[in-house]
Amino acid sequence: MKPVILAPMSGFTHSPFRRLARKLGADWTWTELISAKMILTKGLDHPLLSFTEEERPLRLQLYDADPDDLFRAGELVLKHLHPDGLDLNAGCPAPKVTRLGAGAALLRDLSRLYEAACAIAEACKGHGIQPSVKFRLGWDKDHLEKITEALLKAGIKILVLHARLAKEGFSSRARWSRIKALKELVGQEVMVIGNGDVQSIRDISKLFQETGCDGVMIGRAALSRPWIFTEWKEGKILEFSLKDRIRLIKQLWKYFEAYDRARALKGLKVLVPRLLKGVHGRRYIVPWLLKSPDEMIFKERLARLQDEKRPFTADQ
Numbered sequence: 001m002k003p004v005i006l007a008p009m010s011g012f013t014h015s016p017f018r019r020l021a022r023k024l025g026a027d028w029t030w031t032e033l034i035s036a037k038m039i040l041t042k043g044l045d046h047p048l049l050s051f052t053e054e055e056r057p058l059r060l061q062l063y064d065a066d067p068d069d070l071f072r073a074g075e076l077v078l079k080h081l082h083p084d085g086l087d088l089n090a091g092c093p094a095p096k097v098t099r100l101g102a103g104a105a106l107l108r109d110l111s112r113l114y115e116a117a118c119a120i121a122e123a124c125k126g127h128g129i130q131p132s133v134k135f136r137l138g139w140d141k142d143h144l145e146k147i148t149e150a151l152l153k154a155g156i157k158i159l160v161l162h163a164r165l166a167k168e169g170f171s172s173r174a175r176w177s178r179i180k181a182l183k184e185l186v187g188q189e190v191m192v193i194g195n196g197d198v199q200s201i202r203d204i205s206k207l208f209q210e211t212g213c214d215g216v217m218i219g220r221a222a223l224s225r226p227w228i229f230t231e232w233k234e235g236k237i238l239e240f241s242l243k244d245r246i247r248l249i250k251q252l253w254k255y256f257e258a259y260d261r262a263r264a265l266k267g268l269k270v271l272v273p274r275l276l277k278g279v280h281g282r283r284y285i286v287p288w289l290l291k292s293p294d295e296m297i298f299k300e301r302l303a304r305l306q307d308e309k310r311p312f313t314a315d316q
């Protein structure tokens, strides 16, 4: 069965959320982008680099402009952390990344993209894992064919295309026709993972059918409906009630056990508004939960919501 994958999303798809997504049926997970330089200066003992066995198959994503840093950081993580894959970020349009010449800025200079991709491919050699690159169609113009040529020449075996230009951010629709063009271009030897604007299991099916891609990656929709992976496995839409969602939040809280408390509460609070999207009374429930002054009260409030028999109203 072709994989349906949780996308990397900085600040959201940390180890606890990846565990939840795997439990709910995501076939693969992906770390958010991690600076190669940061790894080389600070070492491997960092929350961004921690993962559990349950998150496997997991691909670890690096960003940097310097091929030598990418190679050395790649070697280090492969040797000591043993992720199932190593990925190069060539799609992030955030100025703090592109200013360094990394992320989507690599798409402006294809010889540098080639060297960065070679560094990732070289690090993977000898570890028996396949290198991948996650990229966009181009910086401000679509150069898919030239980008692909550089990546194939570098020995990249898995191509993940978020089918927009870097300059577009998240505006306009992802152009799935370009995912189809990519699959036609690379043939069967190279895996193509399609990404962009998948909202439902109908979209997953459509993206597979329309493009012939080998995997589908889901980002934002998985933050508010991580059970989309279960829906895909079971082939039906699932209704998640308030109680069901509180159960997921409690599960996430458990996964945060290894984190320091402030970090855990912060991590959970960014996900709560998303996980409660669409529930009755959300506009009262979310602020009430998020304003919990400490962990104990937060847990009490979760328990209250789970026991709640009546619909939630403003006076609570």
Ligand SMILES: Cc1cc2nc3c(=O)[nH]c(=O)nc-3n(C[C@H](O)[C@H](O)[C@H](O)COP(=O)(O)O)c2cc1C
Binding pocket: 007, 008, 009, 010, 011, 012, 031, 032, 033, 061, 089, 091, 092, 134, 162, 195, 196, 197, 198, 217, 218, 219, 220, 221
């Ligand atoms: C908050 C946020 C953070 C993201 N962080 C990363 C990242 O660290 N690495 C990456 O390759 N893409 C990142 N992305 C892009 C997503 O992986 C994905 O390509 C994009 O959201 C399009 O997919 P979607 O329409 O299913 O959300 C991020 C997206 C969002 C919304």
